[in-house]
Amino acid sequence: MKTIATTLLMSALASTTLFGAGAAVNALKVSNDINTISYASALWNKATFSPVFLYPQTTIRMNDKKANEMNAHNHAKKAMVAAVYNDHNIAFMIRWPDATINVQKGESTTTYADGFAVQFASRVDDPNKLPYIGMGSQGRPVVVHLQKVAKDIYEPDGHGEVAYQVNRNQTDLFGKALQAFDKKVQSLGSSDYERSFISEGFRSMTEIKDGSNNSYARIRYLKKDHAWEGTLTRALKDEYVNLNAPAIPVAFAVWDGEKMGRDGLKHLSAWVSVKLQGKQGGEALISALDGTLVGDPKAGKRAVAANGCAGCHQMTAEDAPNILGPSLRNIGGYSTAGYLKESLLNPSAAIVPGYNRNAHSAYPWYTVNNGKRVSAMTDYSWLDQKTQNDIVAYLQTLKAEVK
């Protein structure tokens, strides 16, 4: 299996053109039980691996000085993604390059874990108005499944076993009883860092802890290939998302612990279309996410200059970071054309709250009016259609090189 997967990793774009339906990833219908499928399953040999490009998240600059220095010149990564589904579940496998293994071992204040996340949109009524990538947006929640490579992470309340929260030296135990105490404490740790979240905009992400969102994720490192391989399987339908559709938008993110990756310090894809093979339809979503563009990027670049976008936004890595608005230097990597156009015409539709208003009090990116966020950006709906499309086409070219 390993060899086959490696070959597929090498063969880059070939696989997508092979199936040709235009979707970025094609999910294979299987009859097997995939409830607890892992990377070891032979089913992946039958599935098709397609490239998904992951771009360094640069929209928001975090306040970690060292991490910012380490991540200042990140390139994009090429991941290979495959999917299988049956009547109840859908499973994804993602392989992405990472030169080092980084495990959070519970001993250090400055180590960070490698990991990956798969994201689903909870509402897909309009493929041009998907939730904001990463954290979702107001009224458009996303569900995120996260798997990190961590060892022995304890719950703060010791899974409710408060008696085992005391210092061993302060117990009245000794000898074998104390050893048993230590063992019990050890057993309260968890070596699997798999979590599910729901999020409806930056800062609102909340862990789903009530078991209403079942998933199963596994991860392993392929030393020979210097790559991680992660699988996630989850229900096609639960109370948060309905993936039982001809085509669905899915997004992927990976973290590199070596570069202090966590939270926003990650590589992420745009919404990519996943076609559930054998189901009819889904063309609108697929063409919205993977269709070709009508605009002229060169004219778009001129329009961007003429309209003073760079006054608030950082456009390329060479520009000075601008704190007045989100950085757009990788926006072409993780945004869909639909999102870019919507943001141009109606900036308040999906706001990247970015800096906490407390953290950036002099120049807020948005104000809050009756509980609704209102962007500080001018709306550009007065531009003619062609210019709008040109600007979107230009913005889609803004992204880091793949390496």
Next chain:
Amino acid sequence: MSKRQLAMVMDLNKCIGCQTCTVACKTQWTNRNGREYMYWNNVETYPGTGYPKNWMDLGGGFDAAGDLQPGVIPNLESDYGVPWDYNYDALAGGASFEPNVEPTWGPNWDEDEGEGIFPQDNYFFYLPRICNHCTNPGCLSACPRDAIFKREEDGVVLVDLDRCQGYRYCIAGCPYKKIYFNPKISKSEKCILCFPRVEQGLPPACAQQCVGRIRFVGFLDDEESQVYKLVHKYKVALGLRSDYGTQPNVYYVPPTESPVKFDANGKIIEGSDRIPVAELEKLFGPEVHDAIKTLKSEMAKRKETGESELMDLLIAYQHADMFRLDNTYYQQVAKEKGLNPLAPVDTRYIAGKYTKTGHSMNFTHAAEPTAGGHH
């Protein structure tokens, strides 16, 4: 800004560096489960390296425009020091007395070193530090998960461990480096101002146990409180490094009473002061000059007339004279919110929109979302 604000005033003239506060805090909160290296309360020698090492140079806080500044997350081995223990059990078997890890650094490693040349002009003083429970907390501003909150009823800054994901931006954002990463639970933790004690009308453990009686605790809006009088009425208690822009709520009475210096021949230099005012100005801002003036004049007044409210306050004849807390107030707050009076009062994320079970059964349904926060 919270509706009310608890504050602590520490009189540095009275601190003897005995670390009783440190021990009181440690045995209460941080001697277990990944908190071993944390000192929610530490007493460092100033001038000195501090804890964590050189914390004043590690960034965080705000610039003049109100923008959060990037910071550095200290390393356990090199900046905090790995806590060590001894092989007491093995001693009975004849083993030699050894630490379990090679001690390289700790919270009071450079205690009593100070600066200057002995005996002419060497000097140091003790600087006890806890979380400042800032009005504009750097940690809160840095958190991308809205996991840190400031309690409306008393301004105590707390971490919601249910929301915390262990990203550690809060540590970079805090200019005092008084929020710590617990590697065992992969979440950030910090001084909670002993809120379970405070809610029962008891002072925080560090203040309760203070041998030198240097710590005053109360509400800043209570004009009868010691903290109000020291901070607002006499203006002798000042925030530490207020230039970081976080508006700290732990205040210090600057150390004004230091011995005189000697000249090269060992003669007393009359009117001299070992602690350079410039150092105090660096820590407590330009207001330190007025504070020193007030302290000196009140001391003189006391000597001449026998009367000085400020001196009486600072002396703290009775232990209870240092605190003005109010458990009825907390019971009132709990009653208004329909909560168990013992419960920490944060209603934002409990029984949330997407999580059916909250992290405490004492909480009721979430209150109205705050602006720019969770939805």
